[in-house]
Amino acid sequence: MKALLLSAALALPLAAPVSASASLGGTPVTAETLVDRAEMIRIADAIDAAVDAKDWPVARSFFADEIMVDFTSLIGGDPATIPADALIAGWAGNLTDEKTSFHLRGNHRIGFDGADRAVMQSHGYAWNRMDRGAAPENGGDPLWEVWGSYTHVFERSEAGWKVTAMTFTAMAQRGNSFVRDTPGS
Structure with missing residues (x-):
């Protein structure tokens, strides 16, 4: 069961689905x-x-100190295990003071795989604004937004629950990809 849940968390579109209770209603x-x-x-x-x-x-x-991440539906590439510090550094490098973001999450569904491991699926929305994107040479629109689903794998540690894997599967996006792809200055 652990292998199935982790597989689903890392590659939702390609893996066998999590059980109906975990994916639709949680436990x-x-x-x-x-x-x-x-x-x-x-x-x-x-x-x-x-x-x-x-x-x-x-x-x-x-x-956790290392995390399996899969944002391939947005950026391509392959899922990878990376230091959490690298994940945060990547986010900080893209979402500088010049870029405003707004994230919203809901419809949380949690399935437990024992007392110390769980998988949470939720819907997510993200909005990014960068005024520089409004310039004609940068696409003419300061906004980019995306809708999709998240899967977080949680494991209990001595410090409490920590995220050990995170997948975002984009369902739709619109706006200026320059805003999404260009780090703020």
């Missing part, structure tokens, strides 16, 4: 899992808030 809420569920949702939402606030140390605090 039932019980007194034993209520606090853990609330903490995982808080962490996923807090990652978005920290990224939008450009508070990189807070964003980093929610991840």
Whole structure:
């Protein structure tokens, strides 16, 4: 079961689907899992808030030291295991003070794989604005936005729940790819 959940978390479009309960409704809420569920949702939402606030140390605090990431639906390439510090450095390099972002997440569904591991799926929306994108030579539009789904794998550590894998699968995007692809100055 662990292999199936991790596989689904890393390559949703290509892997066998997570069980129907985990992917559609999660596992039932019980007194034993209520606090853990609330903490995982808080962490996923807090990652978005920290990224939008450009508070990189807070964003980093929610991840294990190494993380499997898959953003291939947006940027191509292959899923990879990287240091969490590298993930945060990449986000910080793209989302500088010149670029404003807004992330929104909802429809959280959590499936547990034992007491210390869980997979959360959620819907996500991200909006980026960079005034330089409005220049005709840069595409003429200061906005870029994307809708999709996230899969976060959580593992309990001595420091609490940490994200060990993160996949974003884009469903639709619109706007100026210059804004998405160009780091702010």
